[in-house]
Amino acid sequence: MKKIAIIGAGISGLYLANLLEKEKDFEYKIFEKRSKLDLEEGYGIQLSVNSIKLLNKIGFKNIPALDIFFPKKVNFFKSNNPNKICDINLTQFNDDLNKYTTTKRSTLLKFLLKNIPKDKIKFNTILNNIDYSNNIKVYFSYESEENFDFVIIADGVFSQSKLIISKENLKPKYNNSIALRGNFNKYDDNNISIFMGSNFHYVIYPVNQNNEYNFVAILQKKLKESELKNEQFFQSEIFINSLKKTLTNNSLINLENLTEIRAFPVFVSKNLATTNQKNIFLSGDALFAFPPSFAQGASQSIETAHDIFASIISGSDNLYKNRISRIHSINWRSKLNHFAFHLSNPINTLIRNIILQYLSKNKKFLQSYLGKIYRD
Ligand SMILES: Cc1cc2nc3c(=O)[nH]c(=O)nc-3n(C[C@H](O)[C@H](O)[C@H](O)COP(=O)(O)OP(=O)(O)OC[C@H]3O[C@@H](n4cnc5c(N)ncnc54)[C@H](O)[C@@H]3O)c2cc1C
Known part of the structure; x- marks a missing residue:
């Protein structure tokens, strides 16, 4: 019986645990820093077909239809103009069993x-230390140590565990942007709508069949080191109101009915974190955290966990070879989206909109830019 330690009970760690649960030759334990998981929050998550395929392997297709939504299109707007620029048909990437899906993060976690x-x-x-001179001996914060055959580090973007095993500087960097999240109880569009403004964009989509909608805005903002370290700063009413004002002054959105509002800084990976230690794997955001503008973080966390599972079962150490090119492809797309969504110069935005109108209907482009990630 092989023993596996999973550090972090997030999307990646829990997905891997689901795969291992069916294997008789493996025994796993999950080690989570928090005292419990938040299963009540209403924030949304987009899951493209690539991760839906993997989730369906563990029964996601049986989830109550009321708890999920299958958006058919992504609509693009300028934030201060009600006329749609263009849309992308998402159903072209679906097949009969696997569909682009939106839901609440808490629904996925449950x-x-x-x-x-x-x-x-x-x-x-939390993991305090690892000794891999012989077997893998893991020292935990509750002053205990245990031997494992495999250790999977899946403790998110601020992974402390990967800093313990690597000498490189793998701390994430502030992406000069703030995420403002919230929920709407009513909205009159059942697609994913992206509104592009000057140095910000926001996205609204349904998270279930119950008229609940996710709102997430990404606003460019330079911050001081002291502000970034101060959690209260992000939750202060003054700060949140200033973000809301930036959005409402420059767009047609009314944020009065937005609930559960939270702001937080967006951190991304500077470098790809790999490890040369045999049988220690990094997964999800601990491996690489993308800018959120391509909505692939959770999907990639699931994909990596699936690849790790396949490596463990087959004994292959090819995991990172395939991952590296995939991460590279998604990272530049996420950065390009972020750049294009936030343009401020009127001539540049006009050119962007014309290009968007053309590309949104160009099958070859869509297959290469989106299909490659969603389907392959
Ligand atoms: C604004 C925003 C919007 C997003 N929207 C989307 C979207 O629509 N679609 C999408 O696919 N992705 C989205 N993402 C990205 C997605 O949320 C993440 O990529 C995903 O949650 C990463 O999963 P994970 O399992 O790697 O980490 P997490 O889900 O962060 O889980 C890590 C777990 O490890 C625990 N932990 C932390 N430190 C330790 C420690 N030292 N020891 C033990 N446990 C620890 C944490 O408590 C947590 O439970 C978004 C991200 C942002 C910032």
Whole structure:
């Protein structure tokens, strides 16, 4: 029986646990820093077909239809103009069983937790040290140590565990942008709508069949180191109101009915974190955190976990070879989206809109820019 430690009970760690749960020759434990997972929050998540295929392998297709949504299009608008610039048909990337899906993050987490026995997750625990001179010995914060055959580091963008195993500077960097999230209870568009403004964009989409909608805005903002370290700064009413004002002054959106509003700084990876230590793998945002403008973070976290599972089962160490080119492709697309969505000069935005109108209907481009990521 091989023993596996999964550090972090996020999307990536829990997906891997679901795959391992079906394997008789492996025993796993999840170690989670928090005292419990937040299963109530209403924020949304977009899952493209590539991750839906993998989620369906563990039964996601049986999730109640009311709890998810299948948006058919992505609509593009200028934030201060009600006329749509263009749209992209998302159904061209779907097949009969696997469809582009939106839902609440908490719905996904509840689904991932459903098949994991309670005693397999140890809360309030972090990894303190690893000794891999012989077997892999892991030292935990509750002053205990345990031997494992594999360690999977899936503790998110601020992964402390990867800093312990690597000497490189792998700390994420501030992406000079703030995310403002919230929920709407009513909105009159059942697609994914992207509104582009000067140095910001926001996205609205349904998260279920219950008239609940996710709102997420990404606003460019330079911040001081002291502000970035101060969590209260992001939750202060003054700061949140200033972000709302930036959005409402420069667009047609009315944010009065937005609930559960939260702001936080967006951090991304500077470098790809790999490890030369045999049988220690990095997964999800701990491996690489993308800018959010391509909505691939969760999908990639699921993909990496799936690849790690395949590597463990087959004994292959080819994992990063395939991952590196995929990460590179998604990272430049995320950066390009961010750049294009935030243009401010009127001539540049006009040219962008004309290009968007052309590309949104160009099948060859769509297959290469989106299809390659969503389907391959
Ligand atoms: C504004 C915004 C919008 C986004 N929207 C989307 C979207 O629409 N679609 C999409 O695909 N992606 C989206 N993402 C990205 C996505 O949320 C992440 O990529 C994904 O959650 C990463 O999963 P993970 O399992 O790697 O990490 P996480 O889900 O962050 O989980 C990490 C877990 O590890 C735990 N942990 C932390 N430190 C330790 C430690 N030292 N020891 C033990 N446990 C620890 C944490 O408590 C947490 O439970 C968005 C991101 C942002 C910022």
